[in-house]
Amino acid sequence: MNVVVSSLNAKYIHTCLALRYLKAFCRDEFDIEMAEYTIKDPAMNIVSDLFRRDPDVLGFSCYIWNIEETIRVVRMMKKIKPELKIVLGGPEVSYDTGYWMNELPEVDFIVMGEGEETFLHLLREISGDRKYHFVFGVAYRNADGEVCVNPGRPKLKLDDIPSPHRFEEDEAALPNRVVYFETSRGCPFSCQFCLSSIEVGVRYFDMERTKADLLHLIDSGAKLIKFVDRTFNIKRDYAMEIFQFLIDNHRGCVFQFEITADIMRPEVLDFLAEHAPPGIFRFEIGVQSTNDLTNELVKRRQNFSKLTRTVMKVKESGKIDQHLDLIAGLPEEDYDSFRQTFNDVFALGPEELQLGFLKMLRGTGLRHDADKYGYVYMDQAPYEILGNSILPFSDLMRIKRVEDVLEKYWNSHRLDRTVRYLIDRQFDSAFDFFQLFGDYWEERGWQKIGHQLEDLFERLQSFLERRGTPDRDVVLGLMKLDYFMNHRYKPRKIWWDFAHDKNAQSSYFRIMAERPEQASSGFAALGMSEKDLYKHAVLETIPFDLPRYEAEGTIDRSRSTLLVVVYAADGSGPQYFTMPMPSREAESVVRN
Incomplete structure (x- = not known):
């Protein structure tokens, strides 16, 4: 057969x-x-x-x-x-x-x-x-x-299931595929929007078997392993042993875990801060909502203060990227409440903030209680909601615009410096920035067409001009830096007019080649000739003291910065260096 x-x-x-x-x-x-x-x-x-x-x-x-x-x-x-x-x-x-x-x-x-x-x-x-x-x-x-x-089948002992990670036909593709891995089945929580709430209890695979499978995958060339355990850190000792094993044997492989942040023990956080190599662990944390009533209605126990402590402690370590999840459309979460949830979570500074929309999955308690909250939803998968008694479809569509711009301008990390400056200094909140920009994006019909990298910058600039955002020259300076740092090689296309003509650039390149220490010791260590600079560097003016802004957050217009971005010949990524401009030229740049 x-x-x-x-x-x-x-x-x-x-x-x-x-x-x-x-x-x-x-x-x-x-x-x-x-x-x-x-x-x-x-x-x-x-x-x-x-x-x-x-x-x-x-x-x-x-x-x-x-x-x-x-x-x-x-x-x-x-x-x-x-x-x-x-x-x-x-x-x-x-x-x-x-x-x-x-x-x-x-x-x-x-x-x-x-x-x-x-x-x-x-x-x-x-x-x-x-x-x-x-x-x-x-x-x-x-x-x-x-x-x-027929009636359901009793649960198997997990160790009676042979390893799913030992097939020869999989090994050639491992470096280029995402490998999914589980150490347990089941979830201890009862969130009414999630299928995992239906299964009672958590079962674990044998530790030695788990280690052997992980080592086999790593040895076979796996580059990204995603653990599908619903709450990886529910059993502290088990999680700690696996963390230690992966730290000892990672060999450059990256591991992603779904964790419940408010139950993460301080000693686990301290251990990771001290021992985890940078970049090999990623945490996915489902926050979903910070509205206490909403969490109570969906039977989701969450202590946001403890969650915040965990997220901030992980962030301070600089070792682990964090991906935080939100769900729009949960019971008793209207537009204003979701705005607060979004701002609460964005304030934690996650590397990625995933904004999803409630789906009425078959078998979940919330689908069973849909009429109680006035839910209407798609008849076919993915069963996404179309509204409820306090969140009409019109509000959901507005939040959809937030999601679209959030993906392009935050989760993509193409304009981190610019977006952070705008949110901190030019808009009432993060949500308001993404909402107003999302509304403008749709008004212009940009959701119907594709975009190149430079389009993202030009469209943001158009939005800021339309809004009459103050200090746009400062924003433009940050956008220039973000744009340069998004290229592996010297960019061929620039979407603004260079501050310096060819003669000025030639003068600066000659000076930097002859006296590189004026830029910095790091720049001098590159040993670049004038010819190298022409091939692998760009030069531009930032109309404020960029080093001071990066160190103190202060915009000092009395000193402009000469920005030099150097691209490695092998495409390994750009470096940037700054130096003060001569005072007369600085005055001219600011005046113009």
Whole structure:
């Protein structure tokens, strides 16, 4: 019997952990082939490839991000190969299973919940006596075509599941893919918007097995491993042992964890601050809301003061990037309340702030109570809300504009200095900056067209001019620096007029080549000739004392700064150096 398991991933670099668990668990009895695609692949291409593999049984791992595309593939496959047995599994079809079986007559079976043991039992019955009523955790159609949903299956001991990380066919792609890894299953919390709240308790894989799998992945060239544990730090000793193991064996690999920040112990933070190498750990922290009533209604226990302590302590260490998550549209969180939530969290200075919108996932308590709060939401995945009794669709659309500009101008880290200056000095709050800019962005129709790097700068400048933002010359100076630092090689396109003509630039380059110590000892150490500067450096004026601003946050217009940005010949990234301009030229620049 030829068995193929498949999934449509969100991106090419992603991998589906579920398929690997199924293959590993069944490998002693069935030789299972894995076939991964993306949701961007044309359905005909996917169907053609699956048809070429000629499966007798075809399984799909289903999630909110791929269910619609998967359905199209399933329907096509059943038409061209009616005898094919099609099995669905995954969180999207594990709840409301009867609905899916009736909605999709092309589907023969649905595996509910953890699928390893159930899928193996089902394959045995398909290839044998076909007594499907004995297969716990499966939905099927009986001889009369009626849908039957069997009782659920008891949980496996996790260590009875073979490792999903030992397949030769995966190893060549490891350096270029995201590897998903779990040390536990389950979640101790009961957040009513999350599927993890349905499973009670947390189970752990054996520590030595976990270490062996991690070491194998690292040795095989993995560059990014994302732990999918819902609360990685819930068991302090277990988390600490893995942190120490990864510190000792990381070899340049990066590891991302979902943590609950308000339960992070101070001694763990101190340990990481002292021992974690910079850049190898990333923390994803779900804040979701800072509204106490909202958190109470969704059964989310959160101490924002302790969360703040953790985030700030991690930030002060400079070792770990933090990705903080928010959800717009939770119960009793109207537009003004969400504005406060956004500003509370942005004030923590996360490297990335992810703004998501509430999704009414099948099986969650909040979907069950949707009428209580007046929710309306999409009928199809991803079931995103369209409004509720206190947050109308018009307010949701305004927050969508915030999300769009936030991604382009904060999470991308293309204008960090500029955006920070604007938020701190020119706008009432971070939310107001992103909202007003987002409104302007949509007014100009920019959401309908693409953008190059320089477009981001020009559009911000246009917005600031339209608004009449004061001190735009200061902002422009910071934008110049941000723009230069976004290039690996000397930029060919400049979106403003240089402050110096060619003769002035030639004079400065000659002086810097002859007396480099006037710039700085760091610049002098580069040993650049005048010819090198022409090839690998740019020179511009900043109309204030940039070193003082960076050191003290003070804008001193009495001294302008000559900015020199040097690009390495190998494209390894730019460095910048500053020196005071001659006073007469400084006066001229400020005056003009």
